[in-house]
Amino acid sequence: MYYITNHNDQVIAASSGLLELLEVGSIDALYKQIALDAIEFAAENDGITIKTPLDETHYRVEKEDLSSMLGSMTLVHLVPETSTAATVERPTLPPKAETGKEDDFSLLDDEELFSVKEETEEVQSSVTPAPEAEKKEEDDLFDLILPSSAEETIGKIEDGKTTSNAPVYIDVEKTAQSIGISPEDYNTFLTEYIDTALALEEDLRSDDQGKRTAATHTLFHLSNVLRLPVITEIIEQLKYTEAEDTDSAIQNFYDTLSRLTTARPETEEEEKRTSVETGTDTASENFKSFGTIDLSDVKPIHFDFRVEEAANELSLPTELIEEFIHDFIKQAHEETEKMLKAYEEGDLETIQKIGHLLKGTASNLRINPLSDTLYEIQFCDDPSNLEALIKEYWAHFIAFETQFNLKSKH
Structure with a gap:
């Protein structure tokens, strides 16, 4: 297995074998996991240790300096040694079938800089590769900063309101x-996850940053493995929650x-039958329009915002913050259109949902x-204040938007 670092010692390319071992689908996903401290490449005198919340593995390394159009780089060959025992037991998923394909490099930002292939006859790793499940197309860090819709977030984290039952x-x-x-x-693993979460409550509430981080990472990865998106999102938010909250x-x-349950809810037919019996209409609600809002004559209210300060506070690269902001601006335009439509339809709940969605992103x-007004x-x-x-x-x-653009x- 190999990876490549640039002159700032950032991982910019990785072999498919390494990506598979770390259970990430691409170099972009690996980069963001490193930015979130979910994966760490810890250099040591006798090699390097790759740490995840579930285990850590030590490797001897063989390095070779490279020269490229993008400057000096280093090719790092990982020579596996005996891995340490996993700290948290996780579900055993079926290993990916061997295909006999060569181990290609995945390059950050899909730039075709060069390709390094490992020979299929190379020494086999003494560490059994982590099994790989079918991956859902998702970007953990983008999900943290930019939920895809208001409907996905409202009811999951109700800031300042009573949690839904x-x-x-x-x-x-x-x-x-x-x-x-x-x-x-699955039921067995789900029960074990809940037991693990209960056992880690003291660590989550601890004043020791290391304990809180380890507990958060453990719960995040296990909920992701078990496909618990509601739980995963809440844990992601914990990383950026202010101390008082x-x-x-x-x-x-x-x-x-x-509130997790495996009991199947009523079907739509049962709900319709119940609504008929009780004389209620669950198909739609009647709203009275609040009117219309014309934003074309709104004058900008300027304020100072510095990308560098946000990047420093979040301990993330400036380029990554800029990428998030571009996506936020696009999303804000789309959600604002929905907000104006909801206003015309008198749908207060949808307006509040959109406010919640955009407020979380602006705050992060x-x-x-922006966050304060949202x-x-x-x-x-x-509604008269809306x-x-x-x-x-x-x-x-x-x-x-104008200031950032x-x-x-420049």
Whole structure:
């Protein structure tokens, strides 16, 4: 197995064997896992140790300096040694079938710099490669910063509101099949996960940053393996929760954990039959329009925002923050259109959901004026105040967008 680092010692390319061992689908996914501290390449005098929340493996290394169009690089050949015992037991998934294909390099940003292939006759690793499940197309860090829709986030983390008591249904048959295990095994692993979460509560609430980080990483990876997106998102949010909000966020995690159920909910037919019997209509709700909002004449409200400060605070590369901001700007335009439509339809709940969605993203990116106004929209219960709040949000947003676009061109 090989990987390549640039002059800043950042991993920019990795062989497919290494990506498979670390259970990441691409070099981009590996890069972001490293940025999140979920995977660490720890250099030592006699080699390097690759650490994950589940285990760590030590390797002897053979390095070779490379010269490329992008500057000096280093090719690192990993020679496996005996790995340490895994610290947390995880579900055993079916190993990927051997194909006999050569081990190709995956390059960061898909740039065709060069390709290094390992010979199939190379010395076999003494460490059994981690099994690989079918991977869902997702980017952990982007999911943390940019949820894909308001509907996915509302009800999962209710900032400042009473946590929903609605059960969180797990389709055991479907989920177990996607992982490649039996429903019985899945239920066993799910029970073990809940037991592990309960055992780690003290670490999550600890003042020791190392204990909190280890507990968070463990719970994140296990929930990801078990395909528990609601739980995974809450744990992701814990990494960026302000200190004063940590206790409530942890409580929300355990409250949500207690609502997990494998009992199948009523089918749509049963719900319709129930609604007919009770004389209620669950198909739709009647809303009275709040009117229309014209944002074309809104004047920008300027404020200072520095990408570098946000990057430093989040301990992430500036380029990555800029990439997130580009996606946030695109998403804000789309969600604002939905917000205006909901306003015309008198749909207060949808407006609050969109406020919640965008507020979380703005807060994570440290765009505080935007976050503050969106917070007010999220918890606004008086429709007569919405127009002023939406216009104030938009005034901050267009100022931010203009400022960012001007700076990013220089």
